Amino acid sequence: MLRKLLYRFSFFGTRYLYSVVVLAVLISIAAYWQPRLLQITKIVVLAIVLMLLVDFLLLYIKKQPIRALRQMAERLSNGDENNVRLLFENNYGYPVHVTVIEELPPQLSQQSFTTTLSLPAQKQVVWRYTVTPAERGVYEFGNINIIVRGVLFMIERHIVVEATQRVAVYPAFIQMRRFQLLAVTNQLNDVGSRRLRKLGNSLEFEQIKEYVTGDDYRNINWKATARKGSLMVNNFMDERSQQVICVIDKGRTMKMPFEGMTLLDYAVNASLVLSNVVLNKQDKAGVVVFGKKLDQLVQPDKKSTQINFILENLYRLQSDFTDSDFGNLYTSIRYRIKQRSLLVLFTNFESMYGMHRQLHYLQQLNNHHTLLVVFFENTELQALEEQKVTDLEGVYLQTVAKKFALEKRLIVKELNKYGIMSMLTAPQHLTVNTINKYMEIKARQMI
Numbered sequence: 001m002l003r004k005l006l007y008r009f010s011f012f013g014t015r016y017l018y019s020v021v022v023l024a025v026l027i028s029i030a031a032y033w034q035p036r037l038l039q040i041t042k043i044v045v046l047a048i049v050l051m052l053l054v055d056f057l058l059l060y061i062k063k064q065p066i067r068a069l070r071q072m073a074e075r076l077s078n079g080d081e082n083n084v085r086l087l088f089e090n091n092y093g094y095p096v097h098v099t100v101i102e103e104l105p106p107q108l109s110q111q112s113f114t115t116t117l118s119l120p121a122q123k124q125v126v127w128r129y130t131v132t133p134a135e136r137g138v139y140e141f142g143n144i145n146i147i148v149r150g151v152l153f154m155i156e157r158h159i160v161v162e163a164t165q166r167v168a169v170y171p172a173f174i175q176m177r178r179f180q181l182l183a184v185t186n187q188l189n190d191v192g193s194r195r196l197r198k199l200g201n202s203l204e205f206e207q208i209k210e211y212v213t214g215d216d217y218r219n220i221n222w223k224a225t226a227r228k229g230s231l232m233v234n235n236f237m238d239e240r241s242q243q244v245i246c247v248i249d250k251g252r253t254m255k256m257p258f259e260g261m262t263l264l265d266y267a268v269n270a271s272l273v274l275s276n277v278v279l280n281k282q283d284k285a286g287v288v289v290f291g292k293k294l295d296q297l298v299q300p301d302k303k304s305t306q307i308n309f310i311l312e313n314l315y316r317l318q319s320d321f322t323d324s325d326f327g328n329l330y331t332s333i334r335y336r337i338k339q340r341s342l343l344v345l346f347t348n349f350e351s352m353y354g355m356h357r358q359l360h361y362l363q364q365l366n367n368h369h370t371l372l373v374v375f376f377e378n379t380e381l382q383a384l385e386e387q388k389v390t391d392l393e394g395v396y397l398q399t400v401a402k403k404f405a406l407e408k409r410l411i412v413k414e415l416n417k418y419g420i421m422s423m424l425t426a427p428q429h430l431t432v433n434t435i436n437k438y439m440e441i442k443a444r445q446m447i
Helices: 002-008 015-030 037-059 173-184 222-228 263-280 306-315 326-336 352-368 379-386 392-417 427-443
Strands: 011-013 066-071 075-077 082-090 096-103 112-119 124-131 137-141 144-149 155-161 165-170 204-210 232-237 243-249 284-290 294-301 341-346 370-376 421-425
Touching: 015 037, 037 155, 066 096, 066 144, 066 155, 075 173, 082 096, 082 112, 112 124, 165 306, 173 263, 173 427, 222 232, 243 263, 243 294, 263 284, 263 306, 263 341, 263 370, 263 427, 284 306, 284 326, 294 306, 294 326, 326 352, 341 352, 341 427, 352 370, 352 392, 370 392, 370 427, 379 392, 392 421, 421 427
Parallel strands: 075 165, 243 284, 243 341, 341 370, 370 421
Antiparallel strands: 011 155, 066 082, 082 124, 096 112, 096 144, 137 165, 144 155, 204 232, 284 294
């Protein structure tokens, strides 16, 4: 009972209160030498007590003076900015100044944040902020702490609003929706995707349409032109129902962090977005996740529920970051995926030796499928390369950084020498570059 009473009437003194108390103490000390100041001390102390009493009564006149509510989506998108809204309702009969302390999940780099608001009387105020998760999983938001300052600025009331809330963080579905909208409106080039001239025609005829500037004159339909009296051309559409499988290496080399996220999470996000683009292009999308063994296999399909199935599987992906077994990967794909497919392999090679260890299996995969190996630039080494050096140690470090960067580029050439397509990309450009490459491969009819 006593604990509840203390909890209900929990308050703190303000800097203003402490300043006035210190002033009263100084005056009382001075009254030792100047007795006339003793009367002033009594007046100051009486004023402090009265102001405290007024502030206390005004702050605690209501049992629930301020209501607070947190509003957010049922699930958050990993690596994206997610909006959160805090709604405050002031039930006091006068405006108040409050300090809000929001308890954030421990997975976020910031454990809490503090802001100051002015709440008008009997009105609602909305405060918005964003969170950017860096890993998948369940996040738990804590309580909303509100510190209300008294009208006379003497004391502050501490209000704790029970607002514990658990929310799941899924792979980057916000990016997925953005790219889906751009794909539907043919605006992928606005975010980096580039249009490619097709080499030849695909096998699927779509329609006959009027000629416009830029159409291939070799596709002019002369019979339709004669009937219509204006130039008409045959229009072909991309071949559909081709299989595109994102193969994600969840091994030790994918643990390297970049801007708070591991390379594995970048690969997961890119796989989700690419799978959605593939489905919008009427192709079949699938996902393979492997480490020491094949952990997940979502068979390629283009049914309406496929993207949700892929999303749920990627959300549950866990890794202990051990060495990956490419031999087991080849055996599993060889016997479980019969139709020729585009395999987009997300992995990372830090050295030529590391790549040569897996080269045999990469060649075997490329013999039965179209293989695209995607691996990552070390952006920290690139930053080191661009730094100005002022001493001998800096020269050594920059030389080593250039050596590793050059080795990455040599790996690309080595893979190309063996007929294996590859792409070296910075983590932050992974999604756009992967979509670009898929569109290029499809336009060149290489699947």
